[in-house]
Amino acid sequence: FYSSDSASNASSSWKKANYHNIYKDIADLLEDEDYDDGSYGPVFVRLAWHASGTFDKKTKTGGSDGATIRFAPESGHGANAGLDVARERLEPLKKKYPHISYGDLYTLAGVVAVQELGGPTIRWRPGRQDNKVAVDCTPDGRLPDAAQGSDHVRSIFYRMGFNDQEITALAGAHALGRCHSNRSGFEGPWNASPTAFTNFFFTELLNNTWVPKKWNGPFQYVDKESGQFMMLPADMVFRTDPQFRKYSEIYAADQDAFFADFAKAFTKLLELGVQFPEDAPVYEFKTLE
Ligand code: HIF
Structure with missing residues (x-):
């Protein structure tokens, strides 16, 4: 076509x-x-x-x-x-x-x-x-494999020429949209407003308790409180890896800083x-x- x-x-x-x-x-x-x-x-x-x-x-x-x-x-x-x-x-x-x-x-x-x-x-x-x-x-x-961790995420984005700050800024785009079990195999949105561009990827990532989803699908996380929101294993590195987390904390606290850095990296x-x-x-x- x-x-x-x-x-x-x-x-x-x-x-x-x-x-x-x-x-x-x-x-x-x-x-x-x-x-x-x-x-x-x-x-x-x-x-x-x-x-x-x-x-x-x-x-x-x-x-x-x-x-x-x-x-x-x-x-x-x-x-x-x-x-x-x-x-x-x-x-x-x-x-x-x-x-x-x-x-x-x-x-x-x-x-x-x-x-x-x-x-x-x-x-x-x-x-x-x-x-x-x-x-x-x-x-x-x-392209990155969502089931993997920080070494993989770094090697994929370093190959493109990005540094840790830019990778973290980009990751904020997972405020948008959702995973589809018939596309990637994963399921669910990252937050309650998937059609609004916000810094909620970082606020949800850092503020929620994330637990493994109990299901027959691929390993992923859901928020413990509502069970409605999700994180991929590759998303979780922006909380657990100290270098990435440093920037996640900045972007969770300061939406303007996130917007400015995201715009450049995108x-x-x-x-x-x-x-x-x-x-x-x-x-x-x-x-x-
Ligand atoms: Fe995604 N991403 N992405 N992503 N992504 C999915 C969906 C979206 C990764 C995996 C997935 C980025 C990085 C990574 C968007 C934007 C960006 C899905 C679900 C997976 C599995 C697909 C589906 O089932 O429909 C991984 C492992 C990444 C490295 C960390 C970028 C930074 C966040 C570069 C980026 O901009 C968007 C938007 C969606 C939602 C699509 C939708 O149909 O709603």
């Missing part, structure tokens, strides 16, 4: 798209009372991140340039389960605006979602070029490995309301 409009692959095609209009149209796609908690925002953030987080700084491979996430085998990697839902939701906009690349569309969708759900302004640049065919898909295993994530045209402008979009 992907548009093969060759215009989108011409190197200067990106100049012909009106990104303000596309921002508005993505924002209009967020709400849907029949989907999850009423918003596609969280799954758009996950799409933007998984399109980008395959980057390897040593080999300079992966990342959102090329938009390889839409091709098999990468689209079928276990970590990407469920992201077809987000890509299909965005596909009409690729038809309406053929000059935007998929790499730009998927990353912009993450920016729109963070901002419209109440998060910080995220600086964003256009100019990612799509691969026309399924070449340069990244090998399976570049832009960095979405730009990993991208060869931007020299004249690509930086956008800071205004939210709709």
